[in-house]
Amino acid sequence: MTQRNRTDRHHRTGAAAGGLAAALTALALLAGGCTEATGGVLGTPGAAGLRDPYFPKLGNGGYDVGHYALTLAYDPGTGRLDGTAEITARATQDLSAFNLDLAGLTVDRASVDDAPAAVNRAGNELTLRPREEIREGAEFRTTVTYGGVPEPITDADGSREGWLRTDDGAVAVGEPAGSMTWFPGNHHPSDKAAYELRLTVPAGLEGLSNGVRTARRTAADGRVTTEWHTAEPMASYLATVAIGRYETASAAPGSGTVPVLTAAERPIADATAPLRDEIPEIVARQARRFGPYPFSTAGAIVTENEALGYALETQTRPVFPASAFDRTTLVHELAHQWFGNSVSPASWRDLWLNEGFATYAEWLYTEEYEHVPARTHFERAFAQETNWAFPPAAPPTAENLFDPPVYQRGAMVLHKLRETVGDRTFDEILRGWPAKYRHANASTDDFTSYAESVAGRDLDELWDVWLYGDGKPAKP
Known part of the structure; x- marks a missing residue:
């Protein structure tokens, strides 16, 4: 999605237990459940809601x-x-x-x-x-x-x-x-x-x-x-x-x-x-x-x-x-087919994995085809105070899910990862991530673990500052 300030989300038991089993069955039916009890265990209703961090009633269990x-x-x-x-x-x-x-x-x-x-x-x-x-x-x-x-x-x-x-x-x-x-x-x-x-x-x-x-x-x-x-x-x-x-x-x-x-x-x-x-x-x-x-x-x-x-x-x-x-928005939404659509968020808290990657895809496009380095976009984003309102991996409320940090700071996380591990390793991550989780769901923890496995090193310092850190670092 383009950034939203939104001008632009069941064996029955045997006869030996006949009387008791019949009674349990009748009770379960009266309670609204449907029985076919196995060893006296009755089915239960699936959960009404999956307790998503921002939308706890969305989805259903069972x-x-x-x-x-x-x-x-x-x-x-x-x-x-x-x-x-x-x-x-x-x-x-x-x-x-x-x-x-x-x-x-x-x-x-x-x-x-x-x-x-x-x-x-x-x-x-x-x-x-x-x-x-x-x-x-x-x-x-x-x-x-x-x-x-x-x-x-x-x-x-x-x-x-x-x-x-x-x-x-x-x-x-x-x-x-x-x-x-x-x-x-x-x-x-x-x-x-x-x-x-x-x-x-x-x-x-x-x-x-x-x-x-x-x-x-x-x-x-x-x-x-x-x-x-x-x-x-x-x-x-x-x-x-x-x-x-x-x-x-x-x-x-x-x-x-x-x-x-x-x-x-x-x-x-x-x-x-x-x-x-x-x-x-x-x-x-x-x-x-x-x-x-x-x-x-x-x-x-x-x-x-x-x-x-x-x-x-x-x-x-x-x-x-x-x-x-326009071309920039088209590049963004097409990039989502890999990042967000094929690899989908495990919960809405992981939305930066959609939007950060799609925004970085814009930066990569202009770097390769318009000769504007991704570093230039990074520096511009770094200078915008709205991008530092909260960490991209932890929007404070549902209202903030589509705010600038999820997009721009999410892309900054990826650029700092690129600068830290080098272009060759970053390109391996960029291609490997949507391949590993193709048509599946993934979380932020999945991504950080994957990036570290490809890089062959601990990247906690990077995550602590750019992905989870409160406030703006001293230097870009």
């Missing part, structure tokens, strides 16, 4: 999602979204119930493995109680049918995310919590999954999303349905939908990279075409520096909607408001 299949239909005139989410997951404990995150929209019905499931709601938490207890390790499929008018979320820093309406459609962006405004799920970056999305929109409009477009068809009434496939794991905050009067363009891949699909709303299509045409070569250049591009496709979506006051690195297809579609 299961791991492997795949989302979303079927959506949107009416821009009324703002109504109708959806069915089929969520395939594996239980990480014996489950009597489990939660999904969903904001605002009304649930019509839900099932687990084709059997109706009871649904209770408290705020953004849906609690589903399946007819049969789910055993630890079992794969299960949940289907939720829902609808309503999605409402955006206003973040702690005042920016807006989620489902954002436009004059003729909508744009959906989700960092850190907005994806729960348009589909139910386990909305924490630590639970990544593959996606299939089928999107139907009115005649004359285009529907766009992440990944590879596998089908596009027009019904007799003119409605357009597109289908999108994201094979590689994706954190839910990186899912996107864009609906409107878009022009699309396909480009041959740059050397050693992948096919590119871009889209821009019609009034800005011509003006944005030259920079969109540069994406294959920018991706190819970054692949030479960061290692193989981690996904099956690349691209961009450019919207006129200035309610979206920032660009976001939505997986494979970053979203930009027209005012933020």
